[in-house]
Amino acid sequence: MSGSDRPLLEVRELRHQYGSHEVIGGINLSLTPGEFVAIVGPSGAGKTTLLRTLSGLLRPTSGDIFMHGEKVDSVPSELAMVFQDYSRSLFPWMTVAANVNFPLRRMRQLSKAERAERVRESLESVGLAGTERKYPWQLSGGMQQRVAIARALAYRPSVLLMDEPFASVDAQTRMDLEDLILRVWETHPMTVLFVTHDIDESVYLSQRVLVLSKSPTRVVRDIAVPLPRARDQFATKALPEFAALREEIAGHILGRTT
C-alpha cells in the first residue's frame, strides 16, 4: 500500500453480532483512492455481512467508519453496490435505461438531459449501447450483470462495492466480466472493494487481497499483488508470481479451517 495516500474509506474495529453469535469480530481496513481491493475468505466468513455494513444495509454492532478521514454515522452516498443476484437486483418492470437512471432520480442537481447522458455513457462503457429500451429479462445473465454495473457507474461512486458479482454466471462470461470490470476501473476514478470466494479471481483482479478468517471474522492477511497492471486471462495466470500468490492465500484460508 502506498503510504502517501490519505485513506478514502477506513474501518476501525467493526463488529457485528446476531444475538450472541459474533459474525464479524473486529475488522480493520483502509482503502486508498483508486485502489482495487479483493476480499476472500472461507465460506461462512462474514464476507457479505461486512459489505452489508459498509453499504449501510446493516448497522454494525460497534466500530467506526471514516470517509476522507472524517467519522460518518450513516453511510455516505458515495458508495454504490453490485449484488450477486443480478436478476433480483434489477427491477423487471423498468427498462434497462430506467434501471440505470433510477438512483439518479434523486440527484436534483442533474437535469433530465444530463441524466440521460450519464445513462447512455454508462451503458456504453459496459458495452451495452443500444439496449436502453429493452427489459432486463430480455438479456442474458452476463448482460444483466453489466446493466447492474452500469447502474453503479452512472451513480459515480467513489467506492464501488461488489458482492460476489460473478458467482452466478458461466465461466466464459465470468472471464469477460472480470476483464470488463478491470477496464471500467481503469477508466473511472473509483476504488473497488470486490468480495469473492474465488482465490484466482481475487488475485487476477486486485492490487491487494484481504484474507478473512472464519467467523468471528477478522482480516488475517493483507497481501499486496505486485503483478503487472495490465492483466490477461492467460498470460497473467501463467506467471509464477500468480501461482505463488494463489498458493499463499489458499494456505491462509485452509490453515484457518483445520
Next chain:
Amino acid sequence: MNSVANRVLRVALPLIVLAAVIGIWQLVTTLAPSFFFPTATRIGDAIADLYFSGPPEHFFLSDAFFSEVVPSLARLFSGWALGALVGIILGFVVGLLPRVAGYVDPVLQFLRSVPPPVIIPLYLILFGIGDEMKVLFIATGVLWPVLLNTIDGVRNVPTTQLDTAQAFKIRVPDRLLHVVLPAALPKIFAGLTIGVAVAIVVMVLSEMFAATNGIGYMLLQGQRGFRFPDMWGEVVLLGIIGFLFNTLLLFVEHRVLKWHRQSKGTI
C-alpha cells in the same frame, strides 16, 4: 399459416361452445316445455323488452335500464373501487410493518372468515336501506381479498430489490411507489379479480334484501310475480356484467403487468 389458423380456432372455439350450450338449452326447453325453464329465445325477448326497447336517441336503452341496471352498476363499481382502495392502502400499512402484521393477523383471519351476507342486518341498522349501505356492503366484501393479497404481495418483495433501493439511497416514497408497489402488483391484481366476483354476489344480495330498484330487486320481483323469463333474463344479464367487468380488469392487468408475464416466460 398454422398460427393464423390456431388463432382463429382459439377465438372461434369458445364461441362455438357458448352457441352449443344456448342451442341445447333451446332444444331441451322446446321439446320439454316447462313453466320454470323458458326457452332461450323467450329469455332473450324478455331482456330485450325490459332493457333494450328504448328510443334510438337513448341508444335503444329503455327507461327501466336507467332505473334498474344503471343504479346496480353504479353501486357495483363504487363499492368495488372503495373496497379496493382501502384494501390496498391498509395492505401496504400492514405489509410494511411486520410488527403491526403480527398484532392484527388473528383479527384479520377472524374477520375475513365471516361470510359477507351475515353483516347485512348490521349494515341495515347502521346505514339504513339507501345506496350508502349497499356501497359500503360491497366495499366490505371486496376489502378482504384485496387486503390479504396486498399484504402478501408487499411482504414478499424480493429482499435484493429492497436492498438495492436502500443501497442506492432511494427515498422512502420512491421506494414505495417504484419498488414495493410494482413488485406487489401481480398479487394485488389477483385480489382485485377475486374482488370483482365477490362484488357482484354481494351487490345482488344487498338488492334482494333491501332495495326498491336494481338487478337483484328485479330478479326477486320476477320470481315473486312468476315472470320466469324476466327472472332468467336478470340472471343472464348478471352473467354478462360479470364477464365484461372481468374482461375489462384483465385488459388493464394485461397492459400493466406485461413485464411480469414476459419475464416469467423467459426463465
